[in-house]
Amino acid sequence: MSYPASTVRRVELTPAQRRVVDDLLARDQPRPSFDPSLVGALRERLETTLRPLVATLDEPLWVSKSALAQVHSCEANYLAERAWSGWTVSMAEGEVAHRAIQLSVALEGDTTPLELVDHAMGDLAADQAGSLGGFLSTLGPAGRGELRAQATNAVSTFLECWPTLPASWWPRTELPVRAELCGGRVILSGKIDLCLGRAVGNEARCLFVDLKTGGHYPAHLDDLRFYALIQILRIGVPPFRVASYYLDSASFAAEDITEETLEIAVRRTEDGARQMAELQAKQREPTVTPCPRCRYCRIRAHCDGAREWDRLRQGDSP
Ligand code: SF4
Structure with missing residues (x-):
């Protein structure tokens, strides 16, 4: 290139x-x-x-x-x-921000980060066949506002840190x-x-x-x-x-x-x-390994590995 x-x-x-x-x-x-x-x-x-x-x-x-x-x-x-x-607000933030950045590359003119995010959220919400569209339509004003603000931060930062990307690239x-x-x-x-x-x-x-x-x-x-x-x-x-x-x-x-x-x-x-x-293939049971993922693991409430990870982090393991 x-x-x-x-x-x-x-x-x-x-x-x-x-x-x-x-x-x-x-x-x-x-x-x-x-x-x-x-x-x-x-x-x-x-x-x-x-x-x-x-x-x-x-x-x-x-x-x-x-x-x-x-x-x-x-x-x-x-x-x-x-x-x-399912979806969470933080998972949706990544999708919305990436879609908005995609639009920033494709759209002509000076579209603001917030406008890009609103376009992206509108497109994704309209796609009711996709599970994210369904999730967005269930969000209340506070959840929507949080998602919009976080995604706008990410898009603004990308536009600040990256040059305009010419088509020749x-x-x-x-x-x-x-x-x-x-x-x-x-x-x-x-x-x-x-x-x-x-x-x-x-x-x-x-x-x-x-x-x-x-x-x-x-x-x-x-x-x-x-x-x-x-x-x-x-x-x-x-x-x-x-x-x-x-x-x-x-x-x-x-x-x-x-x-x-x-x-x-x-x-x-x-x-x-x-x-x-x-x-x-259910050839064996899964191994359980305490690790940084325990902090946000979906089954941490029911897994002894999460407690073990907490102990390891606090430095009081046996
Ligand atoms: S909570 Fe349990 S299943 Fe989840 S990452 Fe930790 S050890 Fe693995």
């Missing part, structure tokens, strides 16, 4: 926006190329591992970044999340990606918050970004490596770089994608898919 100076410097950038353009997008720096045989080797490796695991499942195994993070943290949490189909938001393995018996799926650039031949020239409103966790890079794996399985070339962008602190954690990082993603996906397949 090249970044013509005329498009980038068209308006004066804030220091935060300049860091995005110069450091994160890495303008004018060479991009890596990937051996075209790599995708075939990765696919064969994954399918050889996964095929026997899913052979007896009644339905395809869906593997997402959230499911992988859950099952690697606490298997009981993974099953609880799998059984949950191929900006894509909320980009759905998936890769089917084992004849559709395993589906790796995800949604990229922000994708810039595109591969050219075997040259990796696109950047994947996850926009975060909370703090930094090392596992965020695992999420992005998983997306890089899906991308190479889709089109044969991964992104050149993946990054978590932390809106609250206007900072980012980035990693360049290499064969080694893809190898880490393959191993983590294989391990997680194995755990998911065993649990879905």
Whole structure:
């Protein structure tokens, strides 16, 4: 991807926006190329591992970044999340903010963050076939106001921290990606918050970004490596770089994608898919692992693991 100076410097950038353009997008720096045989080797490796695991499942195994993070943290949490189909205000905030940011990229003119959020909430509420639309219609004035305010904060921060994204950068938001393995018996799926650039031949020239409103966790890079794996399985070339962008602190954690990082993603996906397949086939009981997820786990009221985590945090474990 090249970044013509005329498009980038068209308006004066804030220091935060300049860091995005110069450091994160890495303008004018060479991009890596990937051996075209790599995708075939990765696919064969994954399918050889996964095929026997899913052979007896009644339905395809869906593997997402959230499911992988859950099952690697606490298997009981993974099953609880799998059984949950509701919404909370904080979950809805993420969806509304991402939809509003999507509109900010697509709409011409100076639409304010609050207007973008109202457009997004209107669109989502109108979709009564979707479960989020139903949730939004049940919100009272206070819940709606809280959601609107929080989503507006996130959108305002994004517009403050990121430069205007010209069409020549191929900006894509909320980009759905998936890769089917084992004849559709395993589906790796995800949604990229922000994708810039595109591969050219075997040259990796696109950047994947996850926009975060909370703090930094090392596992965020695992999420992005998983997306890089899906991308190479889709089109044969991964992104050149993946990054978590932390809106609250206007900072980012980035990693360049290499064969080694893809190898880490393959191993983590294989391990997680194995755990998911065993649990879905009811081959064994889930393990219960006290961990930071206990703080907001849906079954914490009924789980001894939550009490154990509280004790560990307070430093009075036996
Ligand atoms: S409360 Fe903690 S230990 Fe229990 S299921 Fe949830 S995440 Fe796992």
